[in-house]
Amino acid sequence: MIAYVAMTLKNKRVVVIGGAKGIGFAIAELAAADGADVVVASSSEANVNAAVGRLPNLTGLQVDLRDEAGVAAFFERLGPFDHLAITSGDWGGTMYASVRELDFDQARDGLTVRFWGSIAAVKYGARTIAADGSITLTSGMLAHRPVRSAPMTTAIAGAMEHLARGLAMDLAPVRVNAVCPGIVLTEHVKAQMPPGRLQAYTAALPIARSAEPAEAAAAYVYLMQSTYATGQILPVDGGGLLV
Ligand SMILES: NC(=O)c1ccc[n+]([C@@H]2O[C@H](COP(=O)([O-])OP(=O)(O)OC[C@H]3O[C@@H](n4cnc5c(N)ncnc54)[C@H](OP(=O)(O)O)[C@@H]3O)[C@@H](O)[C@H]2O)c1
Numbered sequence: 001m002i003a004y005v006a007m008t009l010k011n012k013r014v015v016v017i018g019g020a021k022g023i024g025f026a027i028a029e030l031a032a033a034d035g036a037d038v039v040v041a042s043s044s045e046a047n048v049n050a051a052v053g054r055l056p057n058l059t060g061l062q063v064d065l066r067d068e069a070g071v072a073a074f075f076e077r078l079g080p081f082d083h084l085a086i087t088s089g090d091w092g093g094t095m096y097a098s099v100r101e102l103d104f105d106q107a108r109d110g111l112t113v114r115f116w117g118s119i120a121a122v123k124y125g126a127r128t129i130a131a132d133g134s135i136t137l138t139s140g141m142l143a144h145r146p147v148r149s150a151p152m153t154t155a156i157a158g159a160m161e162h163l164a165r166g167l168a169m170d171l172a173p174v175r176v177n178a179v180c181p182g183i184v185l186t187e188h189v190k191a192q193m194p195p196g197r198l199q200a201y202t203a204a205l206p207i208a209r210s211a212e213p214a215e216a217a218a219a220y221v222y223l224m225q226s227t228y229a230t231g232q233i234l235p236v237d238g239g240g241l242l243v
Pocket of ligand 1: 043064138183
């Protein structure tokens with residue numbers, strides 16, 4: 001019989017790509033509070049430095065998920081680590097566009113950071129991640145609750161979930177999961193979404209509000225700590241899948 005040992009992230013090395021802001025920064029804060037040695041990375045050196053300024057125990061490194069060679073160099077420089085969370089997103093031009101008006105160049109580009117960028121990070125990160133480590137990707141509720149004029153966003157979020165399932169088999173025993181957030185009040189969302197639209201999205205939820213970044217981050221940290229969870233999609237959606 002295997003004795004269950006409650007996992008903490010104490011002395012674990014946690015890497016958050018997309019960690020300079022938003023949900024990623026909240027993951028970094030929570031993992032650091034649990035004792036992890038945290039590395040945050042994103043494409044802008046200035047954003048990385050700002051994140052390290054806000055939470056001085058962090059290490060910051062620049063990486064652009066659009067650049068495969070840069071991603072390879074990032075992981076070579078990083079060396080061994082235990083857990084990887086990827087929250088990078090570029091909120092590209094086709095996020096809200098009907099297929100009737102779809103610009104194909106923009107639509108293809110919409111896959112570059114979230115989908116292909118995650119695959120690049122996993123490809124090179126898999127070389128140095130601990131065998132008992134984990135990777136957590138990011139999906140989104142539009143995968144399950146499509147709305148008008150957002151077919152690409154639904155498709156990309158869905159692709160992230162199936163990618164997590166496929167990778168969980170491909171990379172075992174390294175665990176691979178995805179978090180599926182509902183609306184999370186990050187700086188970006190606050191700046192881009194008018195309060196009326198936010199309210200329209202959340203009014204019918206069992207928990208009728210948006211999530212705070214820390215509430216979404218808790219799901220990523222849980223999946224890092226959960227030594228028997230792999231291939232799972234964890235919704236943090238205020239009950240959005242029920243309605
Ligand atoms: N917030 C929500 O309501 C919500 C809901 C469902 C799903 N999601 C998904 O969850 C993820 C995180 O959302 P968020 O609200 O936390 O976003 P955010 O605040 O905009 O943060 C995104 C992070 O990704 C980084 N990034 C962008 N392009 C990059 C690139 N090429 N290479 C590396 N890093 C890059 C950004 O930093 P730099 O600009 O410095 O690169 C930033 O740190 C996104 O994929 C989003 O689609 C969010």
